[in-house]
Amino acid sequence: MADPQVQYVSTIISAKWICPVRPHNLTLEDHSIVIDQDRIIDIVETKKVASLYQTQEHFQFHHHIVTPGLINAHTHAAMNLFRGFADDQPLHTWLNESIWPLEKKWVTPDFVYDGTLIACAEMLKSGVTTFNEMYFYPEAASRAIKQSGMRANIGLFVMDYPSNYANDGEDYLMKGLEARDGWRDEALITSSLAPHAPYSVSDKTLSQVLTYANQLNLTMHMHVHETEDEIQESLKQYQLRPIERLNRLGILSPQFMAVHSVYLNEEDLTILSKESASVIHCPVSNLKLGSGMADISTLQKHGINICIGTDGSASNNKQDLLHDMQLASLLAKGLTKNPATLNAKTSLEMMTINAAKALGLDDRIGSIEKGKHADLTVFNMDHISILPMYDPMSHLIYAASREEVSHVWVNGILQYEEGHFASMDIQACKDIALRWQLKLKQNI
Numbered sequence: 001m002a003d004p005q006v007q008y009v010s011t012i013i014s015a016k017w018i019c020p021v022r023p024h025n026l027t028l029e030d031h032s033i034v035i036d037q038d039r040i041i042d043i044v045e046t047k048k049v050a051s052l053y054q055t056q057e058h059f060q061f062h063h064h065i066v067t068p069g070l071i072n073a074h075t076h077a078a079m080n081l082f083r084g085f086a087d088d089q090p091l092h093t094w095l096n097e098s099i100w101p102l103e104k105k106w107v108t109p110d111f112v113y114d115g116t117l118i119a120c121a122e123m124l125k126s127g128v129t130t131f132n133e134m135y136f137y138p139e140a141a142s143r144a145i146k147q148s149g150m151r152a153n154i155g156l157f158v159m160d161y162p163s164n165y166a167n168d169g170e171d172y173l174m175k176g177l178e179a180r181d182g183w184r185d186e187a188l189i190t191s192s193l194a195p196h197a198p199y200s201v202s203d204k205t206l207s208q209v210l211t212y213a214n215q216l217n218l219t220m221h222m223h224v225h226e227t228e229d230e231i232q233e234s235l236k237q238y239q240l241r242p243i244e245r246l247n248r249l250g251i252l253s254p255q256f257m258a259v260h261s262v263y264l265n266e267e268d269l270t271i272l273s274k275e276s277a278s279v280i281h282c283p284v285s286n287l288k289l290g291s292g293m294a295d296i297s298t299l300q301k302h303g304i305n306i307c308i309g310t311d312g313s314a315s316n317n318k319q320d321l322l323h324d325m326q327l328a329s330l331l332a333k334g335l336t337k338n339p340a341t342l343n344a345k346t347s348l349e350m351m352t353i354n355a356a357k358a359l360g361l362d363d364r365i366g367s368i369e370k371g372k373h374a375d376l377t378v379f380n381m382d383h384i385s386i387l388p389m390y391d392p393m394s395h396l397i398y399a400a401s402r403e404e405v406s407h408v409w410v411n412g413i414l415q416y417e418e419g420h421f422a423s424m425d426i427q428a429c430k431d432i433a434l435r436w437q438l439k440l441k442q443n444i
Contacts, residue, residue: 009053010412011035013376014046015061017392020368021068021352025345027392033066035374038187038412042370059407063382065392067348068367069129069151069375069410071355072321073280074221074259074309076135077144078107078115080122081436082314091227091289099314106440107164109140114436116141118429120148122319124416126402127377129409132257132280132309132359134194134221136165139179142189149415149423151375153359155194155221156180158209160202169205173212188411190361191216192257197223198242199230206249219255219360222246225268226260227291243268252277257358259309260285261299262292273302278358281350283328285311296332297341307355320402325351329397344397378407 013035018028020043032049034042044052086098112135123131133141134155145152156176158169166172176193183189193209195201201209213220224242225231234242244267246252252275261279264272272279281294299306308325310316316324325347332342356366365375379400381389386399408416415422 006051007053009034009036009041009055011057011059011374011409011414012049012053012055013059013061013066013378013409014049015064015066015378017065018043018368019065019067019348019393019396021349022367022369024349033368033374033376035409035412038373040368040370040372040374043368061378061380061407063380064406065379065381065396066368067127067377067379067396068352069365069377069408070127070321070351071307071359071366072123072128072131072310072319073257073307073355073358074132074134074282074311075119075319076312076314077119077123077131077133077141077319078112078135078137079312079314080119080319081106081111081115081433081440082312083317085440086314087288087317089289091291092229094289094315103136104164107136109137111436112137112140113144114432116144117147117424118433119313119319120144120150121421121424121426121429123321124148124150124408124410124421124424125405126320126322127379127405127408128319128321129375129377129415130355130359130361130365132192132221132355134196135312136163137179138176139182142179142183142186145189146183146186147423149188149410149413151188151365151410153190153192153219153221153361154180154183155192157194157196158205159196159200160205161200169201169208173205173208177212190359192219192221192359194221197226197230198245199233203245203249206246206251210250213255219257219358220251220253221257221259222251223260224258225263226286228263231263241265241268243271247271247275254278255360257307260291260294262286262294264295264298269298269302269304272299272304276305278305278307278354280307280309280358281328282309282311282324283331284324285315287327288317289315293331293335295335296328297336297338300342300346305354305357306350307358308350321351322400322402326397344391344393347397348393374409374412376407376409377405379404380406
């Protein structure tokens with residue numbers, strides 16, 4: 001006879017260590033996460049779980065750390081197909097002489113679908129469950145994202161320059177909003193407005209973007225203060241630094257994500273803090289393009305919410321969020337000459353709850369708590385390269401790599417398990433990448 005006190009659930013994950021992120025700086029040992037459908041309904045000691053819950057899917061991880069699913073707060077997923085094409089160039093040259101001509105020649109809906117699909121496979125394998133996207137042809141990206149089973153926030157890309165995708169600011173907006181109608185009922189896809197950068201979007205277009213953001217309650221996602229040249233050009237054209245200009249237009253708010261933010265003075269920092277905007281730190285891309293390094297310690301002192309993004313694979317050259325986070329922590333320590341700067345627990349928050357907050361999703365994802373969606377990443381720590389282990393959170397940030405990712409759940413569904421994908425054919429993804437490699441190599 002069934003025990004009336006026992007509840008039947010979808011999945012139980014029992015692990016040696018759980019880093020739930022909330023409560024702050026907590027590591028649970030020998031606990032279990034109880035999932036029913038897409039939600040976490042309980043977190044209990046493993047020795048008690050069998051008396052409370054039963055399931056057909058009980059995963060027992062004896063040497064593993066479970067974290068919230070990692071969140072890549074800024075990327076251009078389809079640019080995986082340009083990986084390694086324009087190395088060792090500064091941003092202005094990289095964009096004007098390499099990337100924009102490549103995009104004009106090659107970027108189509110098929111390119112975006114294919115590039116986004118292989119980027120999703122790479123990110124899932126790296127422990128990322130959610131990413132914040134910005135690129136052309138968002139409808140094509142949405143089809144790849146739906147196929148992958150990942151969660152994503154798709155930026156509706158806007159600029160004033162013509163491309164294969166659109167002619168001017170208004171055309172970008174209309175096409176983006178039309179594309180959004182196609183995924184509005186998708187549980188795993190949300191939307192933002194994504195004006196490219198202050199130097200590529202006029203005041204008129206930014207005002208239109210703001211109007212739609214307010215009407216539709218959408219976040220905004222924009223490259224800001226990436227280089228010193230960007231700031232000097234803004235001072236010449238507008239007699240204002242870009243952040244001051246955006247603030248005067250009413251763009252900055254808690255729904256605004258400032259990508260890069262490498263060059264900030266005290267006034268910029270004060271504005272970002274006052275408006276409760278988020279900063280998305282992309283250390284590998286900034287270093288590779290020779291753009292400089294964001295001062296994370298000073299951002300923290302101003303109470304600014306900071307997240308981590310990989311940027312696209314044309315400037316990184318990989319979608320390895322954990323690697324970017326490790327580098328960010330080490331850079332921050334080196335710049336401040338203080339080893340306590342950007343410690344392990346803060347680093348984990350930047351990849352999880354901070355990013356969820358920036359996306360307006362912190363009530364759904366970003367921590368392992370009752371009632372939240374079951375987006376989870378599991379790291380197998382039973383490898384000689386990371387043993388012995390005394391502090392799981394320390395090892396996660398300073399010793400582990402994406403090679404330790406063993407399992408990834410998105411919305412309660414096991415999407416990645418030790419090299420196998422539930423929703424994607426990895427050989428087909430490899431074939432796509434090699435097909436584009438051959439095509440581009442023969443025609444460029």
